Amino acid sequence: MKAAILKQLGPLEPFHLVDLPTRSPGAGEVSIKVRATSINVVDTKIRAGMGDIAPAGDIVLGCDVAGIIEAVGPGVTRFAIGDEVYGCAGGVKGRDGAYREQMITDARLLAKKPTSCTFEQAAALPLVSITAWEALVDRAQVKPGETVLVHGGTGGVGHIGVQLAKALGAIVHTTVSSDEKAQLAKKLGADVTINYRARQVVQYAAEETNGRGYDVVFDTVGSDNIAASLEALAVNGRCVSIVSLHTSPDLSALHMKNARLDLVLMLIPMLTGEGLERHGFILENVARLVDAGRIQPLLDDRVYSLDELILAHDHLASGAAIGKIAVRVS
Known part of the structure; x- marks a missing residue:
C-alpha cells in the first residue's frame, strides 16, 4: 500500500x-x-x-x-x-x-x-467535532438560552463549536476577521458576529451582553486571548480553552466571578x-x-x-x- x-x-x-x-x-x-x-x-x-x-x-x-x-x-x-x-x-x-x-x-x-x-x-x-463536544457538552455543559462566545467561528474547531452550541439551544456570538467570514458564520448559525480586529474582547463582551458577560467562552485561539476571555465571563461563567497556555494568566477574574476555566486535549x-x-x-x-x-x-x-x-x-x-x-x- x-x-x-x-x-x-x-x-x-x-x-x-x-x-x-x-x-x-x-x-x-x-x-x-x-x-x-x-x-x-x-x-x-x-x-x-x-x-x-x-x-x-x-x-x-x-x-x-x-x-x-x-x-x-x-x-x-x-x-x-x-x-x-x-x-x-x-x-x-x-x-x-x-x-x-x-x-x-x-x-x-x-x-x-x-x-x-x-x-x-x-x-x-472527527478531531474538531470531538474537541467541540468535550468543550461545550462535557466541560461547559451548555444549557438552552445561555449566551456562548466562540472565538474563531469559521476555523476548524470554531465552525463546529458555533453549530454545536446552536444545536444545544444557546445564543451564539462568534469572532471573525472579515465581513466575508461574518456572513459565513451567520450561515452556520451565529446570532452575533464580532470583528475582533475592530474591538477588544472586554469591550465587545460588555457591549453585546449589556454588561452581563458570557455564560460560556470557548477559546480556540489561546495566548493573550485567555486572560481577556476570563474577563468576558459572566458571574458563574465557564471558559474552555483548547490551546496550550504558554503564559500564566491572571486568574483573579475567575475568583471574583465564581467562574471556571477548563482545558481540553482530546488526544488523551x-x-x-x-x-x-x-x-x-x-x-x-x-x-x-x-x-x-x-x-x-x-x-x-x-x-x-x-x-x-x-x-x-x-x-x-x-x-x-x-x-x-x-x-x-x-
Missing part, C-alpha cells in the same frame, strides 16, 4: 510516498481502506518537531480518517466489512496515521460516518489508551446531528491528494484556509 511518511521531524521535512506492507487487524481492531483524511494543527505541530507524541519509526501522520471497513479483528461487533466509518483514530504515539491507503485502528475510536457526507466531508469532522484517550469508547460515542451523536442538518462540515475550496501533503500543510500554516483542509487518499 502507498503511504506518505516522514523520515524525521522538522518544519521543512518532506513527505515521502512509499510502499508499506499491509497487515491484518488484531483483537478489537479494524482495517480501513482510507478514502480521505484532513489536516489538523496537531499534524503540523508533530511534523515541526513535537516528537513526544509522534508515531515511532517511519512516521505516518494523520489523525482524521474516513473510509470503508476491509476487515475486522476478533471481538469487533459494532462494524462489518463494507461499513463506511470515520474517526480520529491515529497519527500520534503508538498509533499509525491516516496518510496511507490502509489503516489499522482500534474500533472503539470509530463510528459509522454520516450518510449525508462525502468521505472528504466526513474526514473533516489515544495517548493513554483510556476512554477510547468515548470518542466513538461522541462521533455517533455528531453523525446524527449532521444527518439531521444541525451540523455541516466546512471545507476549504481546495482538496489535496496524498502526494500534495506539503502543500496542504503549508496552506493550513498560511492561515488562509476557511474551515478544514481535506486530502483525498483513494
